[in-house]
Amino acid sequence: MTPLHQINYAGIRLWLKHDYLCPTGSYKDRGAAVLVNRASSLGVRSGVEDSSGNAGCAIAAYCALAGMSCQIYVPAGTSPNKLRQIEAYGADIIKISGTRQDTSDAVKHAAKTSTYLSHIYDPHFYQGTKTIAFELYEQMQGNLPDQIILPVGHGTLLIGIWHGFSQLMELGLITHIPELIAVQAAACAPLYAAWSGSETPGSLPTLAEGIAIARPPRLKQMLRAVRESNGRVEIVSESNIADSQSEAWRHGLFIEPTSAVVLAAAVNLSLQGFLAERTVCLLSGHGLKSVC
Numbered sequence: 092m093t094p095l096h097q098i099n100y101a102g103i104r105l106w107l108k109h110d111y112l113c114p115t116g117s118y119k120d121r122g123a124a125v126l127v128n129r130a131s132s133l134g135v136r137s138g139v140e141d142s143s144g145n146a147g148c149a150i151a152a153y154c155a156l157a158g159m160s161c162q163i164y165v166p167a168g169t170s171p172n173k174l175r176q177i178e179a180y181g182a183d184i185i186k187i188s189g190t191r192q193d194t195s196d197a198v199k200h201a202a203k204t205s206t207y208l209s210h211i212y213d214p215h216f217y218q219g220t221k222t223i224a225f226e227l228y229e230q231m232q233g234n235l236p237d238q239i240i241l242p243v244g245h246g247t248l249l250i251g252i253w254h255g256f257s258q259l260m261e262l263g264l265i266t267h268i269p270e271l272i273a274v275q276a277a278a279c280a281p282l283y284a285a286w287s288g289s290e291t292p293g294s295l296p297t298l299a300e301g302i303a304i305a306r307p308p309r310l311k312q313m314l315r316a317v318r319e320s321n322g323r324v325e326i327v328s329e330s331n332i333a334d335s336q337s338e339a340w341r342h343g344l345f346i347e348p349t350s351a352v353v354l355a356a357a358v359n360l361s362l363q364g365f366l367a368e369r370t371v372c373l374l375s376g377h378g379l380k381s382v383c
């Protein structure tokens with residue numbers, strides 16, 4: 092149960108859910124805990140995973156706890172602190188030069204002879220990330236927010252939260268899903284392109300390394316989650332991301348750039364008149380991972 096609290100940020104009132112306070116410093120712990128537990132219970136003793144950093148940290152940590160070994164494939168340019176963290180848990184790091192997509196391609200080759208502990212493909216991961224919806228339901232005593240703003244790359248956070256709220260609906264505990272506002276960096280925004288029907292630059296480098304995913308395999312599901320919740324997709328510029336990270340730090344919120352995109356989007360939504368009264372911003376990754 093990560094904390095939820097309200098602040099005034101750049102003149103707007105927001106609820107913040109502090110998921111960067113999970114044990115490895117990002118929300119990925121939720122999915123990794125379930126996925127690795129399941130693999131371990133099936134007798135898996137080692138595996139491979141690909142990551143822009145945070146999923147690798149989480150899988151490495153829970154593998155260490157389960158006494159399993161793992162190899163984490165990462166883009167060569169991944170933040171050094173995330174690499175140090177993965178190594179500290181005893182995992183092997185395989186650096187792949189090129190884009191995040193090149194890393195995905197490399198791990199698929201390795202997965203032919205090893206168990207793929209994939210946070211993207213393995214459905215158990217989403218059983219973990221869905222708990223955010225359950226926590227919000229409990230923390231807000233069933234009085235759900237109008238909107239939830241979250242960063243989206245492969246969509247494990249988006250699809251997980253959507254899945255959690257869908258289950259609460261099936262149980263008759265809620266009547267609708269809050270609007271899910273998916274945020275992408277303008278430099279790499281395939282979901283925005285699919286949602287808005289517009290052209291985007293494709294895959295340019297971005298400060299938001301965790302969401303620099305040019306071809307997410309679950310794009311259709313991501314689109315469905317946004318549409319079924321009456322949500323929207325927002326893009327933020329590189330200067331927006333940098334400014335909102337600095338502004339977050341000045342509010343005592345030590346988050347990484349991938350996480351700061353939600354605050355940039357909240358301000359943009361407010362300027363456009365689209366920000367709802369009761370909005371939760373999901374803060375997904377710790378700032379200590381992005382400073383040297």
Ligand SMILES: Cc1ncc(COP(=O)(O)O)c(C=O)c1O
Nearest residue numbers: 145243244245246247301375376
């Ligand atoms: C801090 C942080 N937030 C959000 C995300 C987005 O997660 P996903 O790629 O599953 O959409 C990531 C992914 O690595 C991340 O590291």
